[in-house]
Every structure is written in C-alpha cells, then in structure tokens.
Amino acid sequence: MRLTSPSTIKYIMEKYNFRFSKRLGQNFLIDNTTVENIINGSGITNNDNVIEIGPGIGVMTYDMAKIANKIVAIEIDNSLLPVLGETLEEFENIKIINGDVLKLDINKIIEEEFGGKFPKVIANLPYYITTPIIMKLLEENANVTDIIVMVQKEVAERIVSKPSKKSYGVLSVAVQYYAKASTVMKVPRSVFMPQPSVESTVIHLKIRENPPVKLLSKPFFFRVVRAAFAMRRKTLLNTISGGNLGINKEQTKELLSNSNIDSIRRGETLSIDEFALLSNNIYKFVNDVEN
Structure with a gap:
C-alpha cells in the first residue's frame, strides 16, 4: 500500500x-x-x-x-x-x-x-x-x-x-x-x-564551513541587527541610537558615517557585510568608552 x-x-x-x-x-x-x-x-x-x-x-x-x-x-x-x-x-x-x-x-x-x-x-x-x-x-x-x-x-x-x-x-x-x-x-x-x-x-x-563575515562579538552583532529592524519605518539613526546599544544619536551618526552607511537608510537595506562592519565599529567604540 x-x-x-x-x-x-x-x-x-x-x-x-x-x-x-x-x-x-x-x-x-x-x-x-x-x-x-x-x-x-x-x-x-x-x-x-x-x-x-x-x-x-x-x-x-x-x-x-x-x-x-x-x-x-x-x-x-x-x-x-x-x-x-x-x-x-x-x-x-x-x-x-x-x-x-x-x-x-x-x-x-x-x-x-x-x-x-x-x-x-x-x-x-x-x-x-x-x-x-x-x-x-x-x-x-x-x-x-x-x-x-x-x-x-x-x-x-x-x-x-x-x-x-x-x-x-x-x-x-x-x-x-x-x-x-x-x-x-x-x-x-x-x-x-x-x-x-x-x-x-x-x-x-x-x-557554511565558516561565517560570511568576521565579528568582534556575535551576540553584539545580533543585538545590532535586532535594533535595526525593531522599528522598520524609522531610519538607522533612530533605530540604532534607540536600541540600548550604549550610544546616543550623535555617536550613532558618527559611527554610521565611519561605516560608510547613510544615516537615513533603514535596516532592511543593509547587507550582512554592512551589519558586520557597523556592529564591529559600535562594539569597539562602546568597549573603548567603558575602558
């Protein structure tokens, strides 16, 4: 049967x-x-x-x-x-x-x-x-x-x-x-x-045998990703600075600029490579400030 x-x-x-x-x-x-x-x-x-x-x-x-x-x-x-x-x-x-x-x-x-x-x-x-x-x-x-x-x-x-x-x-x-x-x-x-x-x-x-990007901190990378998508209609400047990542709006604007990402873009436009670069830059900044 x-x-x-x-x-x-x-x-x-x-x-x-x-x-x-x-x-x-x-x-x-x-x-x-x-x-x-x-x-x-x-x-x-x-x-x-x-x-x-x-x-x-x-x-x-x-x-x-x-x-x-x-x-x-x-x-x-x-x-x-x-x-x-x-x-x-x-x-x-x-x-x-x-x-x-x-x-x-x-x-x-x-x-x-x-x-x-x-x-x-x-x-x-x-x-x-x-x-x-x-x-x-x-x-x-x-x-x-x-x-x-x-x-x-x-x-x-x-x-x-x-x-x-x-x-x-x-x-x-x-x-x-x-x-x-x-x-x-x-x-x-x-x-x-x-x-x-x-x-x-x-x-x-x-x-994958190896991740597609190199990260300073995988947990922090995913924190940045979740923050970027938390409010889909808002710009990265607003979502990242409001994402409990330890940075204010001015710092966010500078970090986005250092990552070659326009602050008026939205999370859904970022590639994994861009998320990795941004999260690494924020992670370094936050840890440098704390230290």
Whole structure:
C-alpha cells in the first residue's frame, strides 16, 4: 500500500485509533511526486546519513531509506511509534527516536548513531515550531551539512530574502549568517491530509564551513541587527541610537558615517557585510568608552 494514499492513511488511522493532532500541527503528504521532488532536491546518496524530524507515518522515511545509508527519525508523538514500526518494518537502516527535538542533544545523537559523520537534516515540520527548530540547529552548531525543510511560504520568503525586499529581516540575516539559503520547490495545500490553511515551500540550507563575515562579538552583532529592524519605518539613526546599544544619536551618526552607511537608510537595506562592519565599529567604540 502506498503511504501517500488517502485510503492507506485512513486504514492506518482506524487500525491504530490515530487522530490528527492540531496541537502538533500534523499534516501528512498524499502526493508521490512531491515526496520524490523533496528527496531529489535534498541530493541524498547511499553515502549519506539522515536525521528526519517529524516522520509522521513514514511517508518520506520509506523512500529515503531506499537510498540513504542510515536514517534516524525523531518523532514527538508516541502514538505514531507502532505505526512507524509497521510501515518501516522492512528496513534495517532506520532508527526511531521518540522525543522533542527542541530538548534533545542533536550532536550527541550524531556521535552515537553516525560515529560523528555529519548527516543531512530533512523535515516536514508543524509551522508553529519551524523557526525554533531551525534556529536551534544553527545556533547550537549542530554537526550537519544541510537542512532541507518544508516551511510556510511566508517564512521561506523571509529566510531566503535579500536586502531591500519587504520580507528581509532578522530571520533572513540570522539564517544566512549560518547557511546559504535557497528555495527547492513550492508545495500546494492540496497535497496534504488534512489540508493546511497556508501554502508551503521547501528550502535548502547549506551549512557554511565558516561565517560570511568576521565579528568582534556575535551576540553584539545580533543585538545590532535586532535594533535595526525593531522599528522598520524609522531610519538607522533612530533605530540604532534607540536600541540600548550604549550610544546616543550623535555617536550613532558618527559611527554610521565611519561605516560608510547613510544615516537615513533603514535596516532592511543593509547587507550582512554592512551589519558586520557597523556592529564591529559600535562594539569597539562602546568597549573603548567603558575602558
């Protein structure tokens, strides 16, 4: 039976008395072509290990197991464990972990399950928790090479956005500091059961070996970024001087000038390089004053 078949899903639900959880945002794929395109877009080979977050009933897991070396699937819903035990029983290269990925030590799992070899992460996540999971993997420096994840269309637009675009913001800068972000494919609501209320997009995050900019302080860099976007309609002169960074308006104007940034520009026009230069200059100034 095809796991993407609605009749198969209904059969499984009846057999295991399973009900879709709104709390967990469960939506299962019911289109083979979409599954194939996501897997193809991930570039998985038989040399690759995979961490799958949110396998559901194993729709993508099943097809990935035919290709990948080993898969560790992390599923938070323990009522799906017996389902996965049946749908994936023919494969010996799959391990299921029942747990909340936000509470798990991903690098410990990678070391224990893959001998330290960096895997790819593939996920079809509930939209309410997509960003926290992506940022956990990035900020905790999870030892992974790629993250291929399906997200809400608007979130995807923000993640891959470039300066001067309406969708460009803190999330754009944060993700692109850690990874090269690109769009794999758009996914319509009609390929899910039950249908979500929003459209979806699959994105590919290629983890950078080194950050794209050199920073004196990464935490301070992100403080500057958040300050710049705190009031999108205001100029950098106003947002930076009002961002609790330890500088007044006159000092801000001088530091912007020293960074070759016009004080009437807005945060959404700055590239990561410009944010890095500005944050480094402010950081040096603030620390020189304190010392």
